Amino acid sequence: MTDAIICAPLGVEARAIRQGLRGSADPPRVRRTGYGTRRAADQAGELKADSFGQLAVMGVGAGLTADLSPGDLVVATEAGVATCPSAPLLAGELRRAGLTVRTGRVTTVDHLVRRAERATLAADGSLLADMESAPLAAAAGDRPVAVIRAISDTPVHPVAGIVSGGLAALRSLRAAAPAVERWAAACGPRQVLLAGPRSFCAGVERAIEIVERALELQGKPVYVRKQIVHNTRVVGDLEGRGAVFVDELDQVPDGATVVFSAHGVSPMVRAEASQRGLAVIDATCPLVSKVHAEARRFAADGYTVALIGHEGHEEVEGTLGEAPDSMVLVQTPQDVAKLRPRDGDRVAYLMQTTLSVDEAAEVSGALRDRFPAVRTPGSDDICYATTNRQAAVRAVAAESGLVLVAGSANSSNSVRLVEACERNGTPAHLIDSAEDIQLSWLTGVSTIGLTAGASAPPAVVEEIISALSGLGPLSVSERVTTTESIRFGLPKEVRQ
Secondary structure (H helix, E strand, O other), rough: OEEEEEEOOHHHHHHHHHHHHHOOOOOOOEEEEOOHHHHHHHHEEEEEEEEOOOOEEEEEEEEOOOOOOOEEEEEEEEOEEOOOOOHHHHHHHHHHOOOOOOEEEEEOOOOOOOHHHHHHHOOEEEEEEEEOOHHOOOOOOOOOOEEEEEEEOOOOOHHHHHHHHHHHHHHHHHHHHHHHHHHHHHHOOOOEEEEEEOOOOHHHHHHHHHHHHHHHOOOOOOOEOOOOOHHHHHHHHHHHHHHEOOOOOHHOOOEEEEEEEOOOOOOOHHHHHHOOOOOEEEEOOOOHHHHHHHHHHHHHHEEEEEEEOOOOOHHHHHOOOOOOOEEEOOOOOOOOOOOOOOOOOOOOEEOOOOOHHHHHHHHHHHHHHHOOOEEOOOOOOOOHHHHHHHHHHHHOOOOEEEEEEOOOOOOOHHHHHHHHHHOOOOOEEEEEOHHOOOOHHHOOEEEEEEEEEEOOOOHHHHHHHHHHHHHOOOEEEEOOOOOOOOOOOOOHOOOO
16 A cells, blocks of 8 residues: 555545546545544644655635635645645646646634625635645645645636535545555655756757846837747746737737847748838847848859758748748758759758757768768857757766656757657656646656756756655756857847
């Protein structure tokens, strides 16, 4: 039997949880602890002497804010003196099970909350009030603890509707029980190996700073064509400050300020902005601009230019636009075999800056085999940050049973980090936040490699480490393969 205990104050709550665990070969112990703070305190005294490994508290509770509904779940980030760092992991697991979940503070009181009290408790940051969680959670001591409460009544659906609300809450408890079992199975001591370097590169830092300074200097709104960098957290943060992200320039009012993203744009887009009288601030990464200049130079010299990259990526679209009559996209060696240049002796190739080193080498090798006189970039097109992060993640993957890559799904360099791990035989997953981590990935894994794509904020890595620390003792060390000191200057429009 697993060494986890699930505490449920009422018999009806305990039954719902046991029903949710039916079919489990090794379910956690479900312990009825009794109603109210006094019984909870008595049970907490007994629990402290128990040999359990993990403790979960489950039951119903009173919602404190109007945006909660009966049957919603609250996963506590704190309950009394107990903190629950793994709350994002459990919340994500519950959401993937189709449940409505919030994370936040759970407050324990010694009586049923009255209507007027709800607003007072909510003002202190609490989402839910109950009569047992705090003392029970405190009994876990330094062992993993989780608190999951289902809403039975809210300010909009008060105690008068507790029968229907209670039934909805019990259904949610039953549905949540398997996720809590997976949480318990994922608990245990672990090591995290941080890849160095990781997270923001100089081009991303520059692009973000450009938008921030434009907002400071000009006020909101500042329009940005496409995502400034491919990361949902970064985009959401800038939107909150007043940036407006658009797909095309026709969504920007005449005369407004528009920032071109770090991925670059084609000359056609620049011409449209000029015709519209838009005030342009160019956040194109200087390394992307270098590839654009190489494309123009090769095309002017009469070369057919093969661009190694991924179809549909914004950087690729912008680069192809520099010389559309002279350039062709090649993604695979098979594409190279189909290439029909005007002159086989005048072929050159360039690369998308965020490619996998191995992937690019395969295609460039096919080009050199077929066109021995092929011209190459004056210097490596794959940016230093992409190369460095791939080398670093391979180093931690060699020591890990699993690698987590912080980054958004549309981030090419982040996806390449996952592929680099898998190519070396280590399972890897791309995650936007700690909530994206599936608990089943962690079961039985004692060493986790952790990195972040060049467009992912460092804070995401810290949040992932914090969430993993809630599953048991965690040691964190770093594997640094190189250090980075590059910084790019800002365009004149935002210099102070």
